[in-house]
Amino acid sequence: MQTTRLGRTGLVVSRLCLGMMSYGTPKWRPWVLDEAASRPLVKHAVECGINFFDTADMYSGGESEVLTGRFLRELCRREEIVVATKLFHPVGLEFSSGMAAKGGGRRPPPNTHGLSRKRIFHAVDASLARLGMDYIDLYQIHRWDPATPIEETMEALHDVVKAGKVRHLGASSMWAWQFAKAQEVARANRWTPFASMQNHYNLAYREEEREMIPLCRDQGVALIPWSPLARGFLAGNRKADDATAGATTRARSDEIAPKLYYRASDFATVERLSAMANAKGVANATLAYAWLLHKGVTAPIFGATKLAQIEQAVAAVELTLSAEEVAQLEAGYEPHPVLGHS
């Protein structure tokens, strides 16, 4: 497994990050694997040399962090691995997709979400307890909090770094101006800036190439995109009637994917990807991850629900593409509305 530095930090990460959102409990989202089904996958990823793992407090209402900590304590030496988690959304099985409770239920109670000083101090201790670890390598804000002054957020994040609970900070999907503002506030006050950006970027969704990616390149911020396979859409097995006849549990039950992809031009992107993957004798997933690695991404955060999916991800690290092949995969892309910030 190839490794690289996370942005301008000294932290060494594998060129692939295993997304832990797939592991927790199906009570949260039906396609999520439970502990017994998840363990062999995480074990295999570790055996393949992956040392970088991304979870969030909200995934499976906290159960993803619990399993992440348990598996990694069993399988790894703490000093070798990079554990990333996130905060922002309320934590609870009823909050399966962010702020809104399932079935239009109750709103999250006060101070249980967002990026206030109180919330950050509480959330970091809760994540550490669930992980069963005494520090987090990369603590990321899952979204931008319009209700809290960014100065309050950045100072509190700096304080959890200085308290030894967190080694580095990262951010996730937001507008580029918000990210630039946060970095400037940190710099002006000599607080810790963000080392990484976990954004929504894949062959079917490239809007980040307009502003966020050039900004991150300019500032030496590591790009660690989420859903690099477009939540499975790029794999080649997704169809327009997935909600009723999908090939996998996730194809049938992932309520977010159809809101992000599934347009005619997205299916055309998959056709181009499949044609080149077939010609090269590799899986669509391998080629889709390789494309991201050729676009200057530090480590795509990929999801896997089957052992072979891990192997197909690992193969991407060694797959070389020519500039013409990269251009061929990109040709015909039609811009999307900005998606994935909320």
Ligand SMILES: NC(=O)c1ccc[n+]([C@@H]2O[C@H](COP(=O)([O-])OP(=O)(O)OC[C@H]3O[C@@H](n4cnc5c(N)ncnc54)[C@H](OP(=O)(O)O)[C@@H]3O)[C@@H](O)[C@H]2O)c1
């Ligand atoms: N920051 C954020 O807002 C945010 C948002 C979303 C995700 N994330 C992070 O990103 C990680 C990855 O997200 P994701 O699961 O949506 O990523 P993804 O890599 O785009 O999609 C993963 C899904 O694709 C399918 N798949 C994977 N490899 C395959 C292969 N080789 N062949 C065929 N199908 C394959 C699997 O679905 P099937 O089960 O259908 O086979 C799998 O669940 C998460 O775990 C989380 O850490 C962050």
